[in-house]
Amino acid sequence: MTTTTVDLGTAFGIPALAGKMFPGKVGAEGVPDKIQNYVFRPDLLRKGLLWMAGVAGRSMYLSGPAGSGKTSFPEQLAARLGWSCVTLSCNARTERADIVGYLGLENGATAFVDGPLVRALRNGQMIVFDEGDALPPSITIILNRVLEGSALVIPETGDTIQPHPDFRVAFTGNTRGRGDETGSFRARQVQDAAVLDRFLFTEVDYPSNEEEKAILSGKFGTDLPDEILDLLIRFGTETRSAYRAGELSAPLSTRGLVRIGEILRSRLFDSQPDPIWAAVSFGFADGLGKDEGDALCKLLNTVKGAT
Template structure:
């Protein structure tokens, strides 16, 4: 891969950044480089943390923590997309074991061959390894990754103890809804308290929901035909729903992803207004309300009635 310097201001479409500030990436795009979402808008404060970690070599792990749908993984994949950085992405679960990450023997062209797993591929080829929902991982399995996170070689017992040394560019990134200390709120079922020695190997970055101003810009781009006052009401609605969610009063939340889905559906269903159907309410049910419990649906309905009326 041929290294390339990218202007931070131009690459990430940020104002107030000197043109001379650059970040390293690559000239070529591989099949593992995420697709660019042209509508994605970077938050300067979060991008600053990510690029600082990247420019310092990514020799320690990076752990992004925050509520569901706040954009943790998307920040990583969209930054990688613009820098032509390949990403191996895995979603953790309680039964995930290290061999699933390292690889396994499989029948290939009539004979048994060892097939590298996503972690091994990332280390051999210098990719970013992104482990989503890491707080669902069994702490014993996570602790087995201690050396990998800080750059130690990977040992493959199935191949006679072969050692895979991390290629230039390899880095370990994790995301989770908790900071690895377990869930005290009851909002994230299945999350587990992680080993302190494992967590000590990571930079920690807290990712909250975008500000109202940022979400206003996101909605204006995602659903430009919706009137500005309606978009502002949708953002106010999202803020109230999130407050109830974080307070443990309802079991669903309205992430930026869901907010955009609601806006796009509302645009699509606008013609239904001629049939006496409120497109905002109709779209909200399909974007969010139908996955809520009956009591939560009542609360969601009350808020939308108060903000938008019938």
């Protein structure tokens, strides 16, 4: 692996950043695959680059609704800059051994097997705790020292792991780690205030209509006409307004819009009386139950009538 400099305008597809250089890497192992036509939001990108530079801290907490792009953002930062990245899917049963490591057998002898956190500390990787707010607080508090850039002590061996200068931590969650205020994310846990105090924080909401249009256009090209993409985006926006008003139990996410687009592109529902509703139903509405499904069908027809 070698270090290099990256033109931000070229790397992130933002002409306003052309000519501005940022440290990057070539030949690192474990670099995420680039998502072609990925849309970087300028405000979020500025925060991400500040975090990657390590100027104000090495740990960033990204909170926001389901399917808004919280986890893909740090992964795609790593992909464009050539950084190694490991993503750990978290839940209430994730244990210390899953993160830090454990004592195991190696060549017939007992040895400590490094977990993803220790490997990231040693090798200068980015580690993404996907759904990190689902972790028990007794687990996240283990991270206190490393979140602020200090060494990690392995009690089993007495070793002290000094963090590599390029070590970075990203936490993603549907909550800010202080509990779920909506009732939609019941597996999320209240995290220790001392842990949360060590993060940079940013909210990752759903993209604007223009940004979602760029995402869908980049994904589907000419396979879906603009009028279909515009209809889906307006429908998604209306479901989010209905959700905030307490009229729906879940909004249609950007991820859901892409899923519905994929169904439409397959053309498997072209013989249905209303192929768009058939795709929306299969990709989203049927998961909410009959009453909400009926309401969504009416909402879709209202959006169609407004076009």
